[in-house]
């Protein structure tokens with residue numbers, strides 16, 4: 001049964017769906033491209049994308065899988081799935097199926113032979129019990145099927161300083177390592193590898209990559225932050241303090257900016273790859 005925590009995350013992403021990954025900042029797209037490359041799709045394969053969102057992974061993998069292949073996307077958020085459905089339709093893809101489902105305990109229809117690859121980009125740290133979820137995904141893969149989960153690694157210290165402006169307003173659980181990366185399984189390559197291996201996956205390894213993220217202006221950063229999970233943090237800042245947070249953030253973005261007023265920060269990320277024994 002879907003937990004209240006998972007339902008709350010679903011509602012957050014329902015709110016984010018119209019703007020998510022569509023405010024002109026290259027972030028989730030390049031990360032998904034890198035995951036698809038690491039998982040090396042082949043024509044005719046069956047893929048499952050857990051927490052597909054607006055389709056960052058699906059839209060890149062499905063054309064390679066082709067007419068004989070299948071790309072299944074699941075997400076807990078009806079809003080994200082609706083946006084994904086529109087994007088799939090616009091791209092003219094006919095080998096994609098979408099289901100509303102909880103990645104913590106998937107109940108999607110069985111696919112004969114299992115999936116050749118299970119991808120999940122920027123999702124597992126939202127799950128109430130990531131280790132149990134990764135175990136539950138194992139039987140969905142074909143024997144020898146590949147897993148690729150993407151989580152965040154080091155962040156440009158200047159971008160980190162912006163995030164810290166929210167710290168005084170956050171409850172303790174939002175400082176949790178799964179989202180801050182400061183401690184716990186998502187703090188290191190080894191931590192995520194242990195999580196995946198402990199769930200029964202074999203040949204576990206890490207591929208690291210980095211994205212450069214350009215904000216055309218401080219306001220562009222604000223819009224981006226409102227289109228991601230950081231929107232939760234904005235909501236926790238009291239009304240009478242919000243302008244002060246905006247002013248301090250904008251001052252820092254301006255101090256970090258290039259001559260054209262844009263600011264570019266980097267974000268490292270890791271794909272933890274494995275195989276079903």
Ligand SMILES: C[S@@+](CC[C@H](N)C(=O)[O-])C[C@H]1O[C@@H](n2cnc3c(N)ncnc32)[C@H](O)[C@@H]1O
Nearest residue numbers: 013028051052053056075076077102103121122
């Ligand atoms: C940061 S977004 C990533 C979306 C997409 N994979 C991408 O790379 O753009 C996280 C996604 O995970 C989904 N999600 C969070 N918890 C989930 C759960 N328990 N089951 C399924 N999806 C979940 C959210 O609805 C959201 O679409």
